[in-house]
Amino acid sequence: MGKKFKLCSKRKVILIVGSIIVSISAVISTINIRYGYSLNNYENYRERNSSNITITEMMNKNLAKIEKGPSSIDNKIVYITVDDGPSRYTDEIIDILEKYNAKATFFLLENNMKRYPDKVNNIINNGNKAGFHGVSHDIHELYKNGASARKEFEVNQDTFFNITGETSKLIRLPYGSKPYTPCEVYNDLINCGYRIWDWNIDTQDWKLNPNQIIENVKINSENKDEIIVLIHEKQQTVECLGEILDYLSNQGYEFKTIDQNQIPQNFWSNNLYK
Template identity: 35%
Template sequence: MSDREEKTGKNDNGKKNKGGKRNKIIAIEMIILVLLIMAAVAIFIQRDKSVKEAAKIHNQKAKKTEQTPQAAQKENEIEEETEGTEEETGDRDEAVPDRSNFAVQPGVSVGTTEQSDEKIVYLTLDDGPSDNTQAVLDILDKYNAKATFFVTGEMPEYKDMIKAAYDKGHTIGMHTYSHDYAKVYASVDAYFQDLDQIGQMVQEEIGYVPCFIRFPGGSSNTVSKKYTAGIMSTLVQEVQNRGYQYYDWNGSSGDGSVRTTEELVAQATSFDSNNIILLCHDSHGKQTTVEALPQIIEHYQSLGYTFKALDRDSFVAHHGVNN
């Protein structure tokens, strides 16, 4: 190969090398250009999105501003509805009579032993409250009947039912805290200690100690003689001296013993005095009493009787004292 040919070959290779480098540079420049275009498009899209979002927020604010009077009107309507609800609640509270005068007041007599001409059943329920008390309250509500609950502290987990009954317009009386004959009839002092205990529990629920009481076993019970001779003769006088009144009964469902629902209904509906103080129980286990109550109430209501709760002027039934 001649010097000319060698030189020419070198020149051709140099041109090829230069051409290759130029192509690479162009390719890189194109890639960069494409990337720049893509970045610009992305920025434009993001900017457009931000503009639209800002416009949307502005429109929402404008719309909210336009609706403000309506919202204010709606707010006023809600306030009026709330005030109406409060007024209705107040009306309901006023519908429940004030019975603070039912509190024990030494020196003030309670009740009368003379029956009125009005046909009244004074339904009384002993030994509660318990898991049966709510069912009894529901039945009384259904028949628009009022009753008197002579309560104990035997199931303190249900003591809130005392207030529930009171708030529905029923009368609360006391039947001693323990209902333990050996304890309450151990002495006169023991009886009043137990009575004070149930009085405190009732006061926590309704705000005062009521004047209405019922002796365990009634004033005619003879079991007290086993513990203290003559104690009932003393207690019937002493409770009245202290401002209480004790209530026995002139009608009983017989649910102090185990009876069927039918037997309870038959016995409870067998009385015809103008004023009937009817003894029943709402204690634990007295499911048959719950089942019998609707029929008992319906029977007397069909004969023109009204079911009322005891008050300071109500008829008082007293048994003969046997100890």
């Protein structure tokens, strides 16, 4: 009886130990698949971090990573884009952006840059990005001939450089790149290296009140993982910008500025999210 009991106990111990080993192996396999760990790079990991680290400690750290969920790469993205500046509202817009740890991309008019050079510098010095919105803001002037649009943006470029010492290839065509821009003008700007950006949320803040603007953003951002929000330097926009930023932040959006090396999103290339 005693021998049988000992045999049963040993078998139970073996089964328990075996189960533990299988469980540990499964966890390690999960970590290997998800994070690219192997026994070899585990040894390297130990050498880099601590000579006393154990497999259990390593697994606990990586399981904690799994529990945290997706990284910032998986977050939803919003580009706040501001047209028609700089203006008397520019500094206030920048202050609101700072409050919500957000940055924006400002598309500037040439005459306004000359009128408010300090505000142009304030845009850049606060970590925002700048592009150009033209000189005339008149499609009849802008598209008068094949080279007229390019010449306007060259003037933008010169004025911006004289104020900041920097250059930019980001542009937003007045009223968007469609339907007014002739094909030859669009191709000419692309061949000159300009990056043309449109939007997929038009807040219509130039004609709506603050409550309508906020509702517009909420409705049109539904089910979109990447949004380009068009706003203007208007009093009503300033009044509701904080609430817009707060809403988008709570919806999981990460605020980003447009980089000059990004693939442009515009109505011609048809790569805007619907």
